[in-house]
Amino acid sequence: MRKRIVSIGFITFLVGMLGICIVTPDRSVSDSERRKLAQFPTVTVQSILDTSFFQQLNDYCTDQFVFRDVWRGIKAQVSYTLLGKKENNDIYTYDGHILKAQMNTDEKSIDQFISRINAVIDKTSEYNQVYAMIVPDQNSFVPDDVMLHMDYDLLYEKMNDIQGEIIDVRDILSLDDYYMTDIHWKQEKLSGVVSAMAQVMDLKTDVPYEVISCGEFAGGLAGQYALPHEKDELIILNSEAIENCDVWYLEDPDETSVYPTKKREAMDPYDLYLNGATALIQIDNPFGPEGRELVMFRDSFGSSLAPLLIDSYSRITIIDMRYIASSVWQEYVDFNTQDVLFIYSTLLVNQSSTLKP
Secondary structure (H helix, E strand, C coil), X not given: CHHHHHHHHHHHHHHHHHHHHHHCCCCCEECCCCEECCCCCCXXXXXXXXXXXXXXXXXXXXXXXXXXXXXXXXXXXXXXXXXXXCCECCEEXXXXXXXXXXXXXXXXXXXXXXXXXXXXXXXXXXXXXXXXXXXXXXXXXXXXXXCCCCCHHHHHHHHHHCCCEEXXXXXXXXXXXXXXXXXXXXXXXCHHHHHHHHHHHCCCCCCCCXXXXXEEEXXXXXXXXXXXXXXXXXXXXXXXXXXXXXXEECCCCCCXXXXXXXXXXXXXHHHHXXXXXXXXXXXXXXXXXXXXXXXXXXXXXXXXXXXXXXXXXXXXXXXXXXCCCHHHXXXXXXXXXXXXXXXXXXXXXXXXXXXXC
């Protein structure tokens, strides 16, 4: 009798869950995971024959399963607490920070990154001063016995092949300079980085910034952690030059602010820095030294650093080669005597296929 009750209960649960899944509308994005969710795949003869339909169907069922976030939380709780595991889906915690493992060192990717950066440098005039800064990701500050990570010594050794002056900030930064719930560094913690840059780039370091709190911030890693965690505070540094400069975004020409207020309510509030994922930006500073310009090639780490360089230049052109090909951005840049800065994180160097040729 007991087995019959358990069986009936289990079948009722399955049928009920199936019914809820059927009547619940599909979601397009996951706010907690900060990503798009798989949609029901298109059925074609080819997709069935090459089995891609079934893989896409599996992804769809996994992403659209009802109460997905609840089940993710239960799984994480079981992994960390009941089973005593250090990680759940390659997500670790250390010293209050949520971390995502990056264990493989892709030498091919590193070499490809250097090749693409040097190819850009070859396009610049002989009169340009060229600098490169590779930002260590959070994992580089975590002991090996906590989690395995990429070979940072090898990566930085290879960076010496870049045809520019390397600005090494590894000894300046610490884990506390990064958000607890996100991969990025905190803008308010970058004074040491700017000072190191100033030693070789002649930057202003005595700019009086207004510190503005934009409220609580739960970064992309918080959703992947799937359990409650202390939130970060999102802070921006403002100055007279930042407030009064003219900003032009290639994809969003109607936006003219360094810190677009509309991004405070975005899925990823880190987009408050320079409007998020943007291919090309031009910033004109009417208070800057006349004729002094900077061309910055960057990933998302450069979004929060670039505003701190505005006071040192009359114009900054910012290019994100993940979203724009060289044949396009060259239409907007005429190299003459600008400083040229490459700033990329070790995460991108290890996944450089995202850079467009």
